[in-house]
Amino acid sequence: METKVDLNQKIQTNKKAKLRNQFRVDLIGFTFIAPWLIGFVGFIVGPMIASLYFSFTDYDLLSAPTWVGFDNYINMFTNDDRFWQAIKVTFIFVFGSVPLKLAFALFVAMLFNTKRRGVGVYRTLYYVPSILGGSVAIAVVWRQLFGREGAINDILGIFGIQGMNWISSPDFALSTLILLVVWQFGSPMLIFLAGLKAIPTELYEAAAVDGAGPVLKFIKVTLPMLSPVIFFNLVMQTIQGFMAFTQSFLITQGGPMDKTLFYAVYLYEKAFAYFDMGYASALAWILLLICAIFTAFIFKTAKNWVHYESEGGN
Structure with missing residues (x-):
C-alpha cells in the first residue's frame, strides 16, 4: 500500500512531467512564430521605442540626438x-x-x-482601381x-464649360484627391459584398x-445585419485616411498654398526634406494618438448602432 509520502512524490513527478511536456509544446510554437516575432520586435516595436525617444530630442540624422524634453511638442502646438x-x-x-x-x-x-451573367468579371474590374489607385503611374x-x-476639361468643353487646372486650384485640388480615394472603393466593396451574402434571405421574405x-x-434588414461589416470598414478606412500620403505627395506635393498638405506629407517633409527627425518623430506620435482617439470613439459608439446575431445583443 502506498504511503502518503509516496503519493505526494508521484503527484509532484506527474506535475513536473506535464510542465516539461508543456514547455516542449510552447518551445515548438515559439520556434514556428520566431520569424514573425523577430520581425515584429525589430521592425515595429524597436522603431516605435526609438521614435518615442527621438521625439524628445533635437536630431538631424547627421549628429547625435540632443535631449530637449517637450520642446518639440510645445513648438508644434504653439508656433507651427x-x-x-x-x-x-x-x-x-x-x-x-x-x-x-x-x-x-x-x-x-x-x-x-x-446572379447575373458576367457579374464576376465586373466585380474584378471594379476592384482593379483599389489595386492600382495608390501607385505612381495612376497618380500621374x-x-x-x-x-x-486633361480629359476632364475636354469633356466639360463639349457642354461649353470652360475648364481649369483642377490640381493647381486652391478651391478644387483637395476635392480631386478625395475623388481619387473614393474611386478606390474596391476593397470595402468586396467586404460589403461578403456581408450581404451572409444575410439570410428569410429575413427579406x-x-x-x-x-x-x-x-x-x-x-430595417440590410443595414442592421450589415452593421458589423460597416463598423469594420469604417475603422479601417478612417485609419487609412489619416495616414494618406501617396495622393498628395505625388499629385500636388501638398500644394497649392498647402491646401492638400496631408499630415503624413508634412511629417515626411520634416523628416527627409529638413532632416528634423526629432520633430518628425513627435509628429508621428501625435498622428498615432489621433488615430487611437478616433478608433476608440468608433468602438465606444458601436454599441449603439452595431448589431450582432449572437445572443447578448449589440
Whole structure:
C-alpha cells in the first residue's frame, strides 16, 4: 500500500512531467512564430521605442540626438502654423472621403449581389482601381486627367464649360484627391459584398410578407445585419485616411498654398526634406494618438448602432 509520502512524490513527478511536456509544446510554437516575432520586435516595436525617444530630442540624422524634453511638442502646438494646416486638411480629407467611399462601395456591392451573367468579371474590374489607385503611374494619370489640357476639361468643353487646372486650384485640388480615394472603393466593396451574402434571405421574405418595400428592407434588414461589416470598414478606412500620403505627395506635393498638405506629407517633409527627425518623430506620435482617439470613439459608439446575431445583443 502506498504511503502518503509516496503519493505526494508521484503527484509532484506527474506535475513536473506535464510542465516539461508543456514547455516542449510552447518551445515548438515559439520556434514556428520566431520569424514573425523577430520581425515584429525589430521592425515595429524597436522603431516605435526609438521614435518615442527621438521625439524628445533635437536630431538631424547627421549628429547625435540632443535631449530637449517637450520642446518639440510645445513648438508644434504653439508656433507651427503648417502643423495646424496639415491637421485641418487631413480632417477634411478623412470626413469627406470615408463616408463617400463607404456609401459608394455599399451601393456597388448591392448592385453586384445578384446572379447575373458576367457579374464576376465586373466585380474584378471594379476592384482593379483599389489595386492600382495608390501607385505612381495612376497618380500621374490622375494629374493628367485633371490638368488644364486633361480629359476632364475636354469633356466639360463639349457642354461649353470652360475648364481649369483642377490640381493647381486652391478651391478644387483637395476635392480631386478625395475623388481619387473614393474611386478606390474596391476593397470595402468586396467586404460589403461578403456581408450581404451572409444575410439570410428569410429575413427579406419575412419583411416582404409584412409589406416592406425595397427602401424599408434596406433600412430595417440590410443595414442592421450589415452593421458589423460597416463598423469594420469604417475603422479601417478612417485609419487609412489619416495616414494618406501617396495622393498628395505625388499629385500636388501638398500644394497649392498647402491646401492638400496631408499630415503624413508634412511629417515626411520634416523628416527627409529638413532632416528634423526629432520633430518628425513627435509628429508621428501625435498622428498615432489621433488615430487611437478616433478608433476608440468608433468602438465606444458601436454599441449603439452595431448589431450582432449572437445572443447578448449589440
